[in-house]
Amino acid sequence: MTISASDVSASPPRRRSKYTLAPLVLIAANVVLFALFFVWPAVIGLVYSFTNYTGVGVFQWVGLDNYRNLFGDSTFYDALSRTLLYTVLFVPLNFALSLLAANLVVSKHAKGASVARVIFFIPWLLSPIVVGVLWRWLFGENFGLVNYVIEKLGGGAVPWQSNADLSLLVVVMAASWMWTGFTMLLFIAAIKNVPVSYYEAASLDGAGPWRQFISITLPSIAPTSFIVILLNTINAMKEYPVFVALNNGGPGSSNNLLVQYIYETGFKRGQIGYASAASFVLMLILMAVAIIQLIVNRRVENR
Numbered sequence: 001m002t003i004s005a006s007d008v009s010a011s012p013p014r015r016r017s018k019y020t021l022a023p024l025v026l027i028a029a030n031v032v033l034f035a036l037f038f039v040w041p042a043v044i045g046l047v048y049s050f051t052n053y054t055g056v057g058v059f060q061w062v063g064l065d066n067y068r069n070l071f072g073d074s075t076f077y078d079a080l081s082r083t084l085l086y087t088v089l090f091v092p093l094n095f096a097l098s099l100l101a102a103n104l105v106v107s108k109h110a111k112g113a114s115v116a117r118v119i120f121f122i123p124w125l126l127s128p129i130v131v132g133v134l135w136r137w138l139f140g141e142n143f144g145l146v147n148y149v150i151e152k153l154g155g156g157a158v159p160w161q162s163n164a165d166l167s168l169l170v171v172v173m174a175a176s177w178m179w180t181g182f183t184m185l186l187f188i189a190a191i192k193n194v195p196v197s198y199y200e201a202a203s204l205d206g207a208g209p210w211r212q213f214i215s216i217t218l219p220s221i222a223p224t225s226f227i228v229i230l231l232n233t234i235n236a237m238k239e240y241p242v243f244v245a246l247n248n249g250g251p252g253s254s255n256n257l258l259v260q261y262i263y264e265t266g267f268k269r270g271q272i273g274y275a276s277a278a279s280f281v282l283m284l285i286l287m288a289v290a291i292i293q294l295i296v297n298r299r300v301e302n303r
Contacts, residue, residue: 049276055266059273066277075253076278079261086168086257087236094176094183094232095225101180102187103213117188121181128178132245135174164254167247171255175242179235183228190224191217226297233289237282258282 049066053059070076101120105113123131138145139160147157160166194217202212218225240259243249249256256264262282266275 045276048273051273053273054270055272066274070277079256079258083258089172090236091232094179097180098183101184106191123178124181128241129245131178132242139170162251168255190221194220230293
């Protein structure tokens with residue numbers, strides 16, 4: 001039996017599902033917001049980076065002059081090197097503290113695990129400004145609690161704020177304290193997804209807790225570890241409020257990070273075009289870091 005063209009044309013049209021347009025509407029809203037608040041400012045910033053725009057009035061096209069001047073600016077290199085040092089210190093410390101806290105909380109021997117989770121998570125709920133003020137009270141040279149205790153024990157006051165390296169170390173500890181709760185939750189979720197049978201089999205083979213952690217836990221949570229390192233690296237490269245609240249990048253300008261350099265150049269000195277060029281250099285650095293980490297993670301997964 002054959003179906004004629006007239007039969008096909010006479011068949012009733014398919015009714016469009018009432019849910020067909022809903023995903024398109026939701027996606028379109030996100031696309032509009034992304035274009036409005038990310039693509040458009042990025043395009044404007046890229047255009048400004050090739051101009052001498054000061055924030056008011058008209059601007060002139062200067063080509064690559066901003067980028068040439070930037071790569072000859074010693075202050076820019078100082079801010080970039082301090083940013084990289086802060087990242088190198090912050091990421092491993094936060095990773096270790098978060099993983100340690102997560103393992104303690106999920107341990108079957110832990111008491112009061114629910115309360116501990118809340119306590120660890122509270123710092124992440126605080127504003128970075130509040131975190132900076134709290135740690136300034138702790139590590140202030142003349143009024144800080146830590147120096148007060150040291151002097152009561154017979155020691156001398158430590159220059160937490162006037163020494164550039166110690167000042168940077170205090171910010172690293174404060175930021176790690178603030179971010180540990182959030183990262184801990186990621187590790188807790190990953191550790192709980194590791195099959196219990198793995199640990200039971202390892203125990204039957206005589207593996208102790210440390211051996212189980214090295215051979216089972218760490219390999220099993222590798223994808224989460226990668227995400228944690230990637231997020232922490234990007235956050236550290238963009239850190240700003242904790243520095244401003246704790247020591248304002250001091251002493252002096254010795255601990256000015258790249259974002260603070262961009263802010264002061266653009267908004268305090270009125271060099272919007274020059275600051276835009278620095279912003280794009282920072283964006284390229286972050287993109288390079290993300291791509292390198294993605295490549296490394298893919299190679300590790302393919303082994």
